[in-house]
Amino acid sequence: MNRLDRFFEISARGSSLTNEIRGGVVTFIAMAYIIVLNPIILSGPDDVTGESLEFGQVSAVTALAAGTMTILFGLIARLPFAFAAGLGINSFVATTLVGSMTWAEAMGLVVINGLIIVVLAATGLRRLVFDAVPMQLKLAITAGIGLFLLFIGLVDAGFIGSTGVPSPPVGLGVGGAGSITTVPAAVFAFTLVVSGILVVRKVRGGILIGLAVGTAVAVVIEAIWHLGSAVDKPGGWSLSVPTLSGSPFALPDLSLVGDFSLHGSFSRIGVIAATMFVFTLVFANFFDAMGTMTGLAREAGVADDKGTFPRLRAALIVEGAGAVAGGAASASSNTVFIESGAGIEDGARTGLANLVTGVLFLAAMFVSPLASIVPTEVAAAALVIVGALMVSQLRHIDISEFSVALPVVLTVAVMPFSYSIANGIGVGFIAWVVTRSAAGKAKEISPLLWIVAAGFLVYFARGWIESLLGM
Numbered sequence: 001m002n003r004l005d006r007f008f009e010i011s012a013r014g015s016s017l018t019n020e021i022r023g024g025v026v027t028f029i030a031m032a033y034i035i036v037l038n039p040i041i042l043s044g045p046d047d048v049t050g051e052s053l054e055f056g057q058v059s060a061v062t063a064l065a066a067g068t069m070t071i072l073f074g075l076i077a078r079l080p081f082a083f084a085a086g087l088g089i090n091s092f093v094a095t096t097l098v099g100s101m102t103w104a105e106a107m108g109l110v111v112i113n114g115l116i117i118v119v120l121a122a123t124g125l126r127r128l129v130f131d132a133v134p135m136q137l138k139l140a141i142t143a144g145i146g147l148f149l150l151f152i153g154l155v156d157a158g159f160i161g162s163t164g165v166p167s168p169p170v171g172l173g174v175g176g177a178g179s180i181t182t183v184p185a186a187v188f189a190f191t192l193v194v195s196g197i198l199v200v201r202k203v204r205g206g207i208l209i210g211l212a213v214g215t216a217v218a219v220v221i222e223a224i225w226h227l228g229s230a231v232d233k234p235g236g237w238s239l240s241v242p243t244l245s246g247s248p249f250a251l252p253d254l255s256l257v258g259d260f261s262l263h264g265s266f267s268r269i270g271v272i273a274a275t276m277f278v279f280t281l282v283f284a285n286f287f288d289a290m291g292t293m294t295g296l297a298r299e300a301g302v303a304d305d306k307g308t309f310p311r312l313r314a315a316l317i318v319e320g321a322g323a324v325a326g327g328a329a330s331a332s333s334n335t336v337f338i339e340s341g342a343g344i345e346d347g348a349r350t351g352l353a354n355l356v357t358g359v360l361f362l363a364a365m366f367v368s369p370l371a372s373i374v375p376t377e378v379a380a381a382a383l384v385i386v387g388a389l390m391v392s393q394l395r396h397i398d399i400s401e402f403s404v405a406l407p408v409v410l411t412v413a414v415m416p417f418s419y420s421i422a423n424g425i426g427v428g429f430i431a432w433v434v435t436r437s438a439a440g441k442a443k444e445i446s447p448l449l450w451i452v453a454a455g456f457l458v459y460f461a462r463g464w465i466e467s468l469l470g471m
Contacts, residue, residue, distance in 0.1 A: 008078055008350040013302065015349040020080075023348025024356025026208045027082050029374055030342035030382045031066070031357070033156075034084040035364055036239045038062040041090050042332060047098040047106070048268075053256070058331065060252035060365050065331040067361030069322045073336075074354025077315035080344055081296050081336045082357045083322050088420055089284055090332035097277060100269050107260035107327045109274065113281035114323025114333065120286070121316035130290055130312070132446035137428055138307040139397050140408040142295035144415040144424045146390025149338050151416035153383030156376045157188035158230075158238060174234075182235045183227060184377040187218050191381035199345075199385060207346045207382050214378035218242040239376040252365035256330035272469055276462060281323075283459045285333055287422040289319045292336045295390055300344045338421075341386040403439035407431035426456035 005011050010020065039058035046052045062085055069083035089110075097106035120126045133141075154160040161174045173180050180186060195210025203209065219242045221227070230236040266274045293316075297309035309315075319336055326334035343353055394412070399405035411428030415421055433453045436445055458465065 004352070008352045010350050010352060013300075013349040015347060017352075019347030020350055020352040021356050022205050022208055023080060023343035023346045024353035025343075025360070026205075026211070026346040026382070027080070027340050027343030027348065027353065028357045028360040029208070029211050030339040030379050030386075031082060031084055031337055032364065032374060033239055033376050033379055034066065034087075034337075035059055035063050035361075037087075038085040038090055038331065040239070041094050042330075045094050045098055047102045048100060049102055051103060053103055053330065054253075057253045057256050060254055061256045061329040061331045063361050063364045064252070064254060064257070065322075065326050065329045065334050067358045067364075069318075069325055069334045069358075070354050070361060071358035072321070073315070073318045074351030074358065076318050076351075077311045078351035079297070079302065079309070079311070079315060080300060080340060080348035080350060080353040081293060081315075082340045082343070082354055083319075083334045084337050084361075085326055085332045086285070086288065086335040088288070088422075089281065089335075092280070092284070093332050097265075100273070101265045102261070102268075103330065104259050104261045105264035105268060107330050107332075108262045109265055109277055109281060110327030110333050111260055111324050112262060113278055113285055114320050114325075114327060116278070116282050117285055117320030117323060118317055119320075121313065121320050124313070126286070126290075126316045126320075127313055128448055129286075129452055130294075130308070130316075131306070132448040132452070133307075133429075134432065134449075135305075135307060136397050136404055136408055137411060137425075137432060138294050139298075139393050140411040140428060141291040141421075141425060142298050142393045143391045144412040144428075145291060145295040145338050145421060146341075146387045146393070147412055148387070148415040148419075148421060148424075149341065149383050149390065150387025153380040153387060156238065156383070157380035158182055158185040158377065159188060159380075183221060183225065184218075184230075184235075184237050184375060187214060187221065187375070188377040188380055190214065190217060191378050192384055195381050195385055205346060207342055207385060211374065211378055211382060214381060215242060215374050218375050218378055219373070237375045237377065240374060242373055242375045242378075244373055248367050250366065258328060259330050260327055273466075276466055276469075280459070280462060281333070283426075283455070284420070284422045285320075285323055285335060287425045288420075289316075289335045291421045291425050292338050293319070295338070295393075296336065296340055296344060298393060299341050299386075299390060300349055302349070339383060339386075341390060342382040345386050345389060401439070403435040403441065406435050422459075426459060429453045429456055 039055045042058045043053045043055040066084040158174050163171045191214030198206030222242045228236045297303035302309045322334035407428045414427045415424030430453045
C-alpha cells in the first residue's frame with residue numbers, strides 16, 4: 001500500500017484509496033454510454049464499397065480501446081483522465097471520411113493523425129503551444145468545456161431538444177415543445193435534484209449515490225411501464241433501456257482490431273484530399289485534448305498558476321497514442337473524455353482512479369448488457385453538475401478589458417453552440433490575437449499563438465479550400 005501511495009502520490013494529492021476507487025467508478029458510469037453511442041455512430045453508414053461495421057464488434061473494440069488507453073494513461077501520466085472514442089471525430093469519420101473511402105482506409109487516416117500528434121508531443125512542439133496560451137484563455141477553455149458538458153447533459157436527458165425550425169433552434173423538452181413530457185426526462189430531473197442536494201451538503205460520493213438512486217428508480221419505472229427505447233416509440237429511453245434480459249455475459253468479438261490501411265485512402269482519393277482530411281483530424285484532436293486536459297487538471301487541483309500539470313509531456317504523448325490505438329482497433333480516435341470530471345468531482349486525484357475505470361471498461365466487453373443498464377438520462381445528471389462546477393472557473397478571469405472579455409466569451413459560448421471544443425478554442429485564439437493587437441498588446445502575444453491562430457483560419461476555411469481544389 002505504501003508503494004502504491006508513493007507511485008500514484010495519493011496522499012500527496014490529498015486523496016485516499018476509497019476516493020480513487022469511488023472516483024474511478026463514477027467516471028466509468030458517466031462514460032459508459034460511449035459503449036452504446038459509438039457503435040450507433042460508426043455502424044450506421046456504408047462505406048464506398050457498401051460495407052458497414054457491425055454494432056457488436058464496434059461495441060467490443062470501443063470498450064477495449066477505452067480500457068487499454070485509460071489504464072496506460074493512469075500508469076504513465078498518473079492522472080485521473082479517462083479515455084474513450086472522441087465524440088465529433090467519430091462523427092466526422094462516419095459522415096465524411098467513409099463517404100469517399102473504405103472503413104479500413106478511414107481508420108488508417110485516424111492512425112496517421114495519431115502518429116503526427118505523438119511526434120508533435122515528443123518533440124515538445126505540443127507543449128510549446130500549450131505554454132503559449134494565455135492564462136485567461138486556459139480558464140475560458142475550462143469554463144467553456146463545463147458549459148459544453150452541461151449542454152450535453154441537458155440534450156442527452158431530453159431536457160433540451162431541437163425544434164427543427166430556424167428560430168428558436170432549441171427549446172425545452174423533446175422536440176423543443178416547451179415542456180417536459182417524458183418520464184425519462186423526469187428521471188433526469190429527479191437524479192439531478194438528488195445529486196445536487198448531496199453535493200451541496202458535501203456528502204462523500206454524492207454523485208455516485210445520485211447515479212445509483214436514479215438508476216434504481218429508472219429500473220423500477222421500466223419494470224412497471226415498459227417504456228422501451230425512444231427509437232421504437234416516443235417517450236422511451238434515449239440510448240440505454242434500464243432493464244436486463246437474457247444472460248448478462250457475452251464473449252467480445254475483436255475481429256476489427258488491426259483492420260486499417262495507412263495508404264489506401266491516398267491511392268483512392270488522391271494525396272491532396274487525404275492530406276486535408278488528416279489536417280482536419282489533427283486540428284480537432286490536438287486542441288480538443290489540450291482544452292480538455294487543461295480543464296480537468298484545474299478541476300483536480302493539480303494545475304499550477306500557468307495551467308500546466310505534472311508529467312504534461314508524457315500525458316500529451318499518451319493522448320496522441322490514443323488516436324493510434326483507436327484507429328488501429330477501428331473504434332475511432334481515443335482521447336481524454338471531459339466526463340472524467342465526474343470522477344474528479346467525486347474525489348479522484350490520481351491515475352489509480354484510471355485503473356479502476358479502465359478495468360471496468362475491459363470488463364464491459366464481457367458484460368455489455370450490464371454496462372448499458374444505466375440510462376443516459378441518469379448519467380446526464382452528473383454531467384450537468386460537473387459542468388456547472390467547471391463554469392465557475394470564470395470567477396478567476398478579469399474581463400474588465402473588452403480585449404479580454406470578447407475572446408473569453410466567444411471561447412465559452414462557441415464550444416456548446418457548435419458542439420466542438422476545438423471550434424471554441426480556435427475562435428478564442430483568433431479573437432485574442434485580433435483584440436489584444438487592437439489594444440496595443442501585440443508584443444505580449446506569443447509568436448506561436450499567431451501561427452496557431454492562422455492555422456485555425458485555414459481550419460475554419462477548409463470547406464472553401466477543398467472546393468477550390470476541386471475535392
